[in-house]
Amino acid sequence: MSDAVLKLANLNKRFGALQATRDVSLDLYPGEIHALIGPNGAGKSTLIGQIAGNLKPDAGSIVLAGRDITSLSVAQRARLGLGRSFQVSSLAEPLTVKRNVMIAVQALQGHSFRFWKPVHRDERLLVPAMEALERMALTQRADTPVAELSHGERRQVEVACALALKPRALLLDEPMAGLGPEGSAHLTELLEALKHEVPILLIEHDMDAVFRLADRISVLVAGGVIAHGDSAAIRANPQVREAYLGD
């Protein structure tokens, strides 16, 4: 197997007396979707915070494409290729789909080079934005204001914003939240194709989507990984059934 794109080793984070993540180790390989599931309060957001750089781990390390990023800032990690989408939407409603993605690219690239050109005409922003929109099946909606989009399309724009930065690894935090069965099925199809370009660490409560999409699943309970395996192994695991899936 090739080298892991993202490698978490023994991540620990404590809030006072509460051990929110306990020795969490996990790898993300090229071409795969690795899902992280677990009940509310299991520590999934705390883990994402540590990977993205919003939270400093008490111990452990995070390696992206062979480089230790544990002590880097959120922006430095993003520039090195850590892409993420958020649980809460940060899109600008009145602006078009295309402009939203261009602004995301601009935020990462910095402001210095574009004193002389308006954002909407800058090819260095437009080209990656349109490529990302194509991969998220949104080319036809590029000039539509975000305010006119369905909930599912907004989710696609959010993923496109992350994709336009050409990440090496993508963290998706509950991308299916609030989508109906149709929206969820559509996004599932898009992510299935996308994983071949960029591996995805997927935090998701929609178990149909997880079982369909995930090549591997890690189950987090009370801060620790209690099980790890493919969909069939996780479905059949008695500890997981008791702690999370129910019968």
Ligand SMILES: Nc1ncnc2c1ncn2[C@@H]1O[C@H](COP(=O)(O)OP(=O)(O)OP(=O)(O)O)[C@@H](O)[C@H]1O
């Ligand atoms: N900043 C904080 N200060 C204190 N405790 C926190 C903080 N952030 C999270 N926690 C606690 O850490 C534990 C893990 O929370 P976390 O939000 O990571 O879980 P989660 O698996 O993401 O849950 P959910 O599925 O509900 O989003 C919870 O008990 C939570 O109350």
